[in-house]
Amino acid sequence: MKINWFYIRMIGLVLVTLLLVAFSHRRNAQRTVKDVSVHFEAGANLFITAETVDKLLIQNEKALEGQVKEILDLNKLEELLDSHAMIADADVYLTLDGVVGVTVKQRKPLARVQAQKPFYIDEQGAAMPLSSNYSARVPIIDGLQNDQIDEVYPLLNYIQQDPLLAKQVVGISRNRTGDYSLTPRVLNYKIKLGKVKDLQSKFANYKAFYQKAIKDNSLSAYKIVDLRFDGQVVGTKI
Known part of the structure; x- marks a missing residue:
């Protein structure tokens, strides 16, 4: 029986790729939040400050900086900001380099x-x-x-x-x-x-x-x- 080495090499390559992706994902998930970056919609008046937004971003009774990225609940953080009396809408996201980004639209x-x-x-x-x-x-x-x-x-x-x-x-x-x-x-x-x-x-x-x-x-x-x-x-x- 003739062995098809091409298919074996392809299967091996796929397995190695999957292992690398899984390792990279696990390693990335264990990284911690480096910083929080707050941005306000262009032209908005500052009824609420970046410092106030930063203080609202609390999870597990701690500030976000230093927390493991994998445990962050971005939807919960958005809901927390949206409930503030001065905020019309907030978008919370996580960058690859460990920064939690926040875009805030204030009420007008x-x-x-x-x-x-x-x-x-x-x-x-x-x-x-x-x-x-x-x-x-x-x-x-x-x-x-x-x-x-x-x-x-x-x-x-x-x-x-x-x-x-x-x-x-x-x-x-x-x-x-x-x-x-x-x-x-x-x-x-x-x-x-x-x-x-x-x-x-x-x-x-x-x-x-x-x-x-x-x-x-x-x-x-x-x-x-x-x-x-x-x-x-x-x-x-x-």
Whole structure:
């Protein structure tokens, strides 16, 4: 019987390769974590610091540095970070050279509510606590209760996505009947919006008024700009 040495050599090569891979995997798994590297999403404000994130990354009641890589539960670490009040989403991964990498997306506030205990409203329409590390430059809301966040959220979202309004609006007030008024930056007038509805139509009318008033050099002549009436803007002069 003729021995096929080619197939024997191939089988031997496969076995040696598998043994090397298994040895390498076992050796790599026994290595320890060298460092933790925290990165924040580009352009994010630091409501939470890298030091705070590092302190949150605790497993087996110990810091990650020096722990064996094989015992790390990356999903559990991500869940721990995601539960923090300032974090919208976190991604935790392990590099080949033993570094635990963390990418953090922070929550983004749209407005700050003046209340007995002030808070932000974030881009998902949820209440968000203030941070001792950073104060966001967002419109200030007064007259709003916690259970009225859903009511004002469409307005905040609209303002945030509109370049002119995002630049202009610095204050929002709600009265007891649920009517809103806006305070623009620098300008002397108040904008009476009324209920949070028909926003596209109301603000289209406002922009038409604004452009005409700029052309006429008459912005400073108004104390109230009223958008509550269908298809028109009522301006009250000083």
